[in-house]
Amino acid sequence: MTAAPFPTPLAPVKRISLLRRYLRRPLGVIALAVMLVIVAAALLAPWLAPFDPNFVQFTLTHAEPGNGHVLGGDSAGRDILSRLLYGAQTTLFGAVITCGAGLLLGVPAGVLAGYAGGTTDRLLSWISDALQSVPGMIVLLVVAAGTGQDFAVLMVALGIFLAPGYYRITRARALAVRKEPYIDAARVAGVTNVRIVRTHMMRAVYAPILVQTALTAGIAIGMQAGLQFLGIGSASTPSWGQMMNDGFQNMLTYPLILLWPSIALGVTIAALAFIGSTLADLVSVRSEQPSRRARVRVREALAAPAPTELSDRATSGTHEHRAEDSVLRVENLRVGYATQNGVKEVVRGVSLDAAPGEVLGIVGESGSGKTQTIFTVLDLLPTGGTAVADGIWVGGKEVGKLPPRERAALLGRSIGYVPQEPMSNLDPCYTVERQLVEPLRHVHGLSKTAARARAREVLVRVGITDPDRVLRSYPHQISGGMAQRVLIAGAVSGRPSLLVADEPTTALDVTVQAEVLELLRELQQEYGMTLVIVTHNFGVVADICDRVVVMKDGRIVETGPVDRIFNNAEQPYTAELISASLDDVEDRRQLDAAWAQGVPITLDRRAAHVGGEDDAR
């Protein structure tokens, strides 16, 4: 149960549904409407413009709005409104050329690099990086040195500089799609490369390209106006940048001349930016935090005594010990997440407990709620998770109602945690030493030398033979088994009374699994800890646990001592889980028993041997 960020979806989005979803966003609709008005104004400029944009009328010089000239006149005596409308034509024409050039260069190159990989990819990526390292404005001015009058050439050059944006996004998508099994399937089925690229790749990249185009158009319009502001481009073609320069020259005396083209430019760019951002929101899964209101709703639904939104109100599981005598006790725990279809309850009324020195196994398939249960004990549920319980007791004290800060103070001191996946649970940026020493110094108040000595001692204890090398290493420099030992060392270095281990052997090689399990058992006995171990594997349970809790769909289906469960499971589900687990994992006690009887063990006799061993006791 890792809470990694969602992978960006690769599933092609249907055109019609994207448009329909877009139209549900008010901001996006407004931006699109504004953009359509601007496009219409540009296209209809010859009919809408009241005057010839270049017609000079001396009485109109610096004129205030009025007299049929809605926005007044510029410093040369030309009608500003007409120039704005024709300027929109220039602006959009330039943006189309730039985006077209960027698309035509960047997208095929990106698909090629992502699909072919290897040298092609390295070469194209180097070119793209190089283009991004060149201050485009300067090179554009170099190009403009000879071709200043020909704006189209300049806009193509601008497109070349913006092509890396298209390239990067297309390449990333193509790379991801290339690794999808359906592309391999298509190849095996004899579909040609060209066809694969045309159908599968293009469909996967088109939505991000739309986003990129809105963004590129905005940037292109801005840079284009900057060039025109510098005096690049034909003097006889009206443009917004040119008009801004005219306004800038007369800024102090006639500020209105600057105002109109600035508004036109600002509104156009903002509209494009909002279109792009709305599209980006639709095609990417940006995991939004649930609102406070949503969290309160989940909490109320979980805590409701009578069936309302959630129908199942019964508790499951039993308590074996008195609350004061238990190291861990959970009463009627419920965990829920807010989804679009209401509250999703993943833990439903779980009760369990563990005595000092006891080893409790929580067994279930993935999705049974076992990991969520222990995350609640740690008070470290993933974002969006809400937990409600009648009581959570740690070390004989009720802690469920404590403020978060006091709950957090239990961690590292009373409760230790061993995670599932060793590599992703060490911070890649820091050495092992730093990660072990930091809690010892700042949580347990040890001095620097004492903390280092303690870290080294615990590393030796967990079976690391060259502790000094491991302490100096970064996580990527040690093996998975070694990393898991480091994590166990980190968990027990604060001498907790309760150790919670979440599938501590699942991600390890089979040979290392037995060693790590053995180590956990040794440490548990040596330190007298209570060990709660979450697993999907009954082999692990048989190996190490005293009692076991079997979970399914967020509920406890069966609780009892390991021997009884193995012998005589009450629930068919438990029996099924046991037989499924034992098919691939050797249980030490079975093997020992078999060895003692001198009988070679076979697969089909295993279940009988578990029983036989119990009888012998």
Place this chain on the structure above:
Amino acid sequence: MLSFIAKRLLSGILLLLVVTSGTFFLAHLAVGDPTPGLLGNSATAAQQDALRAKIGYDRPLLVQFWDWLTHAAAADFGTSWRSFQPVNDQLVQRVPVTLSVVVFATLLSAVIGVAVGIVCGLRPGGMLDRTLKLASVVLFALPGFWISLVLVTWFAINLKWFPAIGYVSPDQSVSGWLSSITLPSVSLALGAIVMVAEQLRNGFLQVTNQDFVRTLRARGLSGRRVTTHVLRNASPAALTVLALMFVGLLGGAIVVEIVFNLPGIGSLTQSASQIGDIPVLLGLTAVTVVFVVIVNFLLDLLLGWVNPKVRDR
């Protein structure tokens, strides 16, 4: 680590070589015969021939290229085709002005961008976070010179807090210098600030959801200490964006300098472009790319320091 540095340096030098060579041929292709642009259309053929001989334009293009390249390698960018002054002199005068604006803008984006990014990353969906999202959409797309025109009218002309135009050298007055580059730097930095903040915020949220953060919390580390771990893991993306922004700011500075009438490379580039003064344009390109290469190199060092995995690759 040493081979890592050597590799990065080599790649930077290669980039410098490719870009300057590319610009050389691009400029010659674009300008063609420079003499009409330099002398005006009324010049006689004899005058044009004399100028061509004087600036060495009568030699084959490859000879001119080799000549330029070997001199440029020794940091000599030749003489202007217009004023016949050494290009180096003009660069020495102008580059510090542009650089002070761009570096100041980069510092602003780094400091403010990181601060805003952290606050938004810690409280996603909060007031500041929603404001940032809106602001980043618009501010990123709006060109720096547009923002600078707004700032000039508002702060310099209406409120008179800052000088509207002109440059004060730090030799004359440090406070005068600061106040003369504040508005140009802010106009340039606004877009970069929101980009850095947005990038850091997203990285922050992504890292917060990773397994090792839960494990660090489970060891009892305080929120502040966990945040330090998250920040370090989230910083590479923000650093990369910051380096990209530096390139963008160099280009943006050209137009912004014109608005604020700063004697940087902006007006020099503009005039050299209008008359086709190729040596000046080449010198400008080379110097800016050198700065980009330096910044990229620093970025690589920083990334290697932040994440040891990068070093070992």
